Amino acid sequence: xxxxxxxxxxxxxxxxxxxxxxxxxxxxxxxxxxxxxxxxxxxxxxxxxxxxxxxxxxxxxxxxxxxxxxxxxxx
Amino acid sequence: xxxxxxxxxxxxxxxxxxxxxxxxxxxxxxxxxxxxxxxxxxxxxxxxxxxxxxxxxxxxxxxxxxxxxxxxxxxxxxxxxxxxxxxxxxxxxxxxxxxxxxxxxxxxxxxxxxxxxxxxxxxxxxxxxxxxxxxxxxxxxxxxxxxxxxxxxxxxxxxxxxxxxxxxxxxxxxxxxxxxxxxxxxxxxxxxxxxxxxxxxxxxxxxxxxxxxxxxxxxxxxxxxxxxxxxxxxxxxxxxxxxxxxxxxxxxxxxxxxxxxxxxxxxxxxxxxxxxxxxxxxxxxxxxxxxxxxxxxxxxxxxxxxxxxxxxxxxxxxxxxxxxxxxxxxxxxxxxxxxxxxxxxxxxxxxxxxxxxxxxxxxxxxxxxxxxxxxxxxxxxxxxxxxxxxxxxxxxxxxxxxxxxxxxxxxxxxxxxxxxxxxxxxxxxxxxxxxxxxxxxxxxxxxxxxxxxxxxxxxxxxxxxxxxxxxxxxxxxxxxxxxxxxxxxxxxxxxxxxxxxxxxxxxxxxxxxxxxxxxxxxxxxxxxxxxxxxxxxxxxxxxxxxxxxxxxxxxxxxxxxxxxxxxxxxxxxxxxxxxxxxxxxxxxxxxxxxxxxxxxxxxxxxxxxxxxxxxxxxxxxxxxxxxxxxxxxxxxxxxxxxxxxxxxxxxxxxxxxxxxxxxxxxxxxxxxxxxxxxxxxxxxxxxxxxxxxxxxxxxxxxxx
Numbered sequence: 143x144x145x146x147x148x149x150x151x152x153x154x155x156x157x158x159x160x161x162x163x164x165x166x167x168x169x170x171x172x173x174x175x176x177x178x179x180x181x182x183x184x185x186x187x188x189x190x191x192x193x194x195x196x197x198x199x200x201x202x203x204x205x206x207x208x209x210x211x212x213x214x215x216x217x
Numbered sequence: 218x219x220x221x222x223x224x225x226x227x228x229x230x231x232x233x234x235x236x237x238x239x240x241x242x243x244x245x246x247x248x249x250x251x252x253x254x255x256x257x258x259x260x261x262x263x264x265x266x267x268x269x270x271x272x273x274x275x276x277x278x279x280x281x282x283x284x285x286x287x288x289x290x291x292x293x294x295x296x297x298x299x300x301x302x303x304x305x306x307x308x309x310x311x312x313x314x315x316x317x318x319x320x321x322x323x324x325x326x327x328x329x330x331x332x333x334x335x336x337x338x339x340x341x342x343x344x345x346x347x348x349x350x351x352x353x354x355x356x357x358x359x360x361x362x363x364x365x366x367x368x369x370x371x372x373x374x375x376x377x378x379x380x381x382x383x384x385x386x387x388x389x390x391x392x393x394x395x396x397x398x399x400x401x402x403x404x405x406x407x408x409x410x411x412x413x414x415x416x417x418x419x420x421x422x423x424x425x426x427x428x429x430x431x432x433x434x435x436x437x438x439x440x441x442x443x444x445x446x447x448x449x450x451x452x453x454x455x456x457x458x459x460x461x462x463x464x465x466x467x468x469x470x471x472x473x474x475x476x477x478x479x480x481x482x483x484x485x486x487x488x489x490x491x492x493x494x495x496x497x498x499x500x501x502x503x504x505x506x507x508x509x510x511x512x513x514x515x516x517x518x519x520x521x522x523x524x525x526x527x528x529x530x531x532x533x534x535x536x537x538x539x540x541x542x543x544x545x546x547x548x549x550x551x552x553x554x555x556x557x558x559x560x561x562x563x564x565x566x567x568x569x570x571x572x573x574x575x576x577x578x579x580x581x582x583x584x585x586x587x588x589x590x591x592x593x594x595x596x597x598x599x600x601x602x603x604x605x606x607x608x609x610x611x612x613x614x615x616x617x618x619x620x621x622x623x624x625x626x627x628x629x630x631x632x633x634x635x636x637x638x639x640x641x642x643x644x645x646x647x648x649x650x651x652x653x654x655x656x657x658x659x660x661x662x663x664x665x666x667x668x669x670x671x672x673x674x675x676x677x678x679x680x681x682x683x684x685x686x687x688x689x690x691x692x693x694x695x696x697x698x699x700x701x702x703x704x705x706x707x708x709x710x711x712x713x714x715x716x717x718x719x720x721x722x723x724x725x726x727x728x729x730x731x732x733x734x735x736x737x738x739x740x741x742x743x744x745x746x747x748x749x750x751x752x753x754x755x756x757x758x759x760x761x762x763x764x765x766x767x768x769x770x771x772x773x774x775x776x777x778x779x780x781x782x783x784x785x786x787x788x789x790x791x792x793x794x795x796x797x798x799x800x801x802x803x804x805x806x807x808x809x810x811x812x813x814x815x816x817x818x819x820x821x822x823x824x825x826x827x828x829x830x831x832x833x834x835x836x837x838x839x840x841x842x843x844x845x846x847x848x849x850x851x852x853x854x855x856x857x858x859x860x861x862x863x864x865x866x867x868x869x870x871x872x873x874x875x876x877x878x879x880x881x882x883x884x885x886x887x888x889x890x891x892x893x894x895x896x897x898x899x900x901x902x903x904x905x906x907x908x909x910x911x912x913x914x915x916x917x918x919x920x921x
Contacts, residue, residue: 161456162449165624168702169459170281172319182486182705183493190590190600192493192705198319199485199705201587206700 143214145191145207148181153215155179156195160209168206172196179212221270223303224382227292227327228311229320230278231580231706233339235259236369237311238275239714241379248722256291265383266376274303280319282326282421283455286621293425296330297418307385308334309378314341314349315707317474321466322459324360325393329417333388334362335381342368348480356473361389370712392417394465399457403446424451485707489584498588505581506607509572510675513610517564524564528557543747547827551739555823556732562642562819567724569611569642573604574719578711586703596683597690598635599628599701606632606682609639610675612727613884617891626697631689633891634901637884638682638877640675642727643818647875648674650822650848655868670872677876730883734817742787742813742827749785757781782828801874801910802867802917804856814880821875825851866920870913878909 148154156177159169173179177196184191189204228234238246242261249258259275276295277288284290295301296308308327312320317338327334336356344350357364363381367374381388397404397416407419446454491497532549539545576582582604590600601623609616616636623629640648648671656667664672753760757780765776782788790812791805798808810824829850854862879885885898892898 159456161453165285165700165702166283166452166455166459167280167285169456170283170319170322171702171704172463174460174463183489185493185587185591186495187591190587190701192489192587196318198316199707201583201590201701201703201705203590203701206702 143212145179145193145210145212146204148179148191148207148212148214150181150184153178153180154212155215156210157213158211160211163209164206168202171200172198173210178215220268221272222306222382222385224271224273225295225303225305225308226273226275226311227308227323228278229280229313229316229323231704232278232311232313232316232320233369234278234311235275236712236715237309237337237339237367237378238273239712239718240369240372240375241271241273246718248726256288258291263379265379267383269383271379271382272303274305279323281323281459284425285624288621293421296327296332297421305332307382307388308332309337309382310334311337311339314338314344314351315347318463318466318470321360321470322462324362325462325465326417328361329392329394329396331390331392331415333385333390335378335385335388336360336362336364337378338364338366340368340370341366341373342371345480346482348477350475350477352473356469359393359469359473361391361393363388370710394462396420396458396461399461400454403454424455483707485705488708489705492581492584493587498584502585502588505576509569512568512572513565517568520564521561524560525557528553528560532557543743547739547743551743551823551827552736554826555735555739555820559646559728559732559735559819562645563724563728565645566611566642566727567720569608570720570723571716573608573611574716575711577604578709578715580706580708583703583705587705590701594628596686597628597631597693598683598686599623599625599632601701601703602628602632602686605636606639606679609636609641609682611642611723613637613639613641613881614887615723617884617887621891624700624702627690627693627695628697630695630892630897631686631693633888634689634897635682635685637879637881637901637905638678638685640678640876641818641881643881644674644875646819647814647821648872650851651863651868651872653848654851654863655865674872674876681877735820735823738813738816738820739823739827742809742824745787745790746782746785746828749781749788751784753784754781757784787828800917801913802864802870802921804854804862806854807862807871811874811880814875814878816882818875818880829854866917869920870917873916874909874913876909877905877912879905 143154145154145156156173156175156179158175159173164173172195174196179196180194182192182194182199185201190201191204191207192199192201226234226238238259238261241263243263245263246259246261249260256277261273261275263271263273265271274295276292279289279292282293282296284293295303295305298304310320310324310327312324324334324336338351351366353364353366363384365374365378365381367378369375397420404416404420407423408416411419492501532553535549535553536545539548573582576585585603586600588600589603593600593602602620605616605620608619613636616639617633620629620632620636623632652667652670656670659666661669748754757777761773761777761780765773768776783792787809788805791809794808794812795805798805798811803811806825806828809828810821813820813824851863852861856862879902885902888898888901889895
């Protein structure tokens with residue numbers, strides 16, 4: 143399951159980040175394996191996604207979210 | 218002699234770094250440029266308790282020392298170069314208490330450079346509200362630093378921060394973690410190769426290429442040859458480094474920070490539910506835009522009218538006080554009228570910057586970016602293009618620079634290329650005077666035709682920008698990774714001081730830059746118009762008298778002045794280009810206005826004023842005519858066959874020409890610097906102006 147599949151209000155934990163596709167800047171903003179992530183809101187056409195990653199609030203595009211693997215912790 | 222020390226303010230975006238800078242320096246600050254690049258350099262001074270003078274440099278906000286943009290690169294260049302005259306004696310890392318975890322990443326990197334560092338934890342007034350408490354002594358020992366708990370909002374802790382800065386030489390320079398443990402072998406070999414250099418500095422120089430590739434390596438030249446790892450490996454190591462730093466930070470904060478979630482409140486989520494709503498979000502944004510334009514084009518007219526009155530009184534006073542003659546005319550109708558023409562735009566520009574800075578300070582601008590990203594992407598733009606496209610309505614120069622934080626090169630380039638289509642305030646003087654001349658009075662649905670025309674011109678500028686982006690997106694074959702990340706900061710009440718200083722600074726820059734150009738051009742024009750070669754100019758009186766022997770002296774003087782102007786240098790240039798602009802409905806005097814407008818559009822009105830003031834000799838004697846404004850002069854202008862120069866057809870043609878043409882050297886210069894090539898500004902100049910010519914030509918031929 144990737145971050146792009148996350149539903150609004152759902153919580154998850156980042157399990158892996160594709161180092162080739164994800165720029166360092168995103169990692170530095172907290173998008174790292176082991177950190178928690180929550181989908182706060184989505185824009186029209188469900189893109190971009192507004193996330194709370196490890197206490198940092200940021201928005202990324204769906205195509206980027208596709209490269210971030212997560213494990214849901216809600217179910 | 219009192220001692221002076223260098224202080225650098227460093228921090229993530231949205232940590233209130235600029236507020237700290239403003240709190241420390243007050244009005245003792247100035248904004249300049251780093252040599253050769255257009256990154257704003259904010260510096261100021263402050264007096265410390267012991268009499269030391271602190272020179273404070275507000276570095277661009279950055280998330281880490283791994284640069285991914287020109288702005289961020291400035292920070293690294295400075296911190297890596299101990300010989301730089303601004304190299305800090307002490308670094309103040311500004312952090313936000315709510316985002317301490319993320320903000321400390323940069324702090325640990327700075328510590329690795331062994332620079333004396335103070336940790337300023339800002340927004341401490343929010344701690345109770347967020348249920349945060351900190352164990353300061355523990356954090357100070359773990360982070361090897363001194364901590365100042367401050368709140369720029371409540372003005373707390375600033376004097377404590379100053380005390381820590383003053384005692385900078387007692388600060389520890391020990392790193393707080395050992396970053397080289399991510400690959401001991403590699404770092405050992407580095408150390409052996411360059412025993413005199415700081416290990417972390419070497420690592421930064423080696424890895425900058427991976428992300429950005431702009432570091433000036435003069436200091437450690439040999440590093441160029443030390444490349445034992447591939448780019449992918451280096452990137453992986455950087456990731457490892459980031460993870461390691463976060464581990465250290467997490468462990469430190471686990472003990473040093475407690476967050477009582479039961480007492481924490483977060484209004485951000487609640488507000489965002491409305492402001493980023495799929496429907497209401499856009500409705501609210503639309504109304505904010507409406508309010509903004511209402512302020513700029515309605516409220517701003519009251520102060521603007523006062524300024525206008527002041528300058529026309531000044532011009533009259535000059536004309537009535539100084540001895541009559543060409544120089545007085547230049548002063549009163551060229552220079553004063555030209556400068557006055559710019560001063561009138563202080564209120565709308567100030568209002569526009571006021572709105573933009575409130576939107577940014579409050580955190581709302583990030584939500585607009587979030588809302589608009591998907592829509593803008595269809596046109597090859599980014600959500601972040603919204604900021605340049607809005608600021609472009611004030612001035613294209615800061616707008617083009619604001620495109621800098623767009624990550625994708627293609628999206629950024631398109632934004633830069635289309636931003637000059639938006640209606641910058643320099644077009645306003647031209648629009649206002651032409652509209653007043655050619656658009657009839659009358660109302661439609663309660664709005665005057667004149668106001669409607671102005672609004673249409675704004676819409677036209679914006680739509681053309683978006684349409685041009687759409688075309689460019691199809692044409693430009695640039696492979697660039699589309700990637701986008703924006704922080705959604707918590708909402709904050711904008712600080713009056715920050716907003717005020719921004720508005721002051723931006724408005725000042727506009728006025729001085731425009732003022733300089735206008736002054737220079739007025740004087741050059743005046744010379745070119747007052748002198749000419751050959752018989753026709755030098756013997757104008759004899760020639761005209763011979764042709765019209767039966768005129769009164771007044772009429773004769775007017776004709777002589779007109780004749781002289783036609784045969785002056787400027788007249789010769791203007792007449793030379795007349796065949797090109799005649800199909801657009803312009804005479805040679807407008808042609809001169811067009812030419813000078815390529816320096817800056819707002820020069821147009823002043824140019825015509827200067828030319829007309831020389832073109833008629835007798836206005837001082839006639840009380841009514843002495844009061845006449847540029848507008849009346851323009852209304853009276855006729856072609857040689859007696860028809861009016863400014864008609865509906867030529868007026869509309871002129872408006873459209875100004876809407877589309879690329880007539881601003883400063884913008885071209887900024888585009889050159891931002892794109893690092895002459896190719897893009899040249900394309901802008903040729904295509905925008907060519908398009909303007911064709912549209913104006915069609916408009917005139919159809920309407921005539």
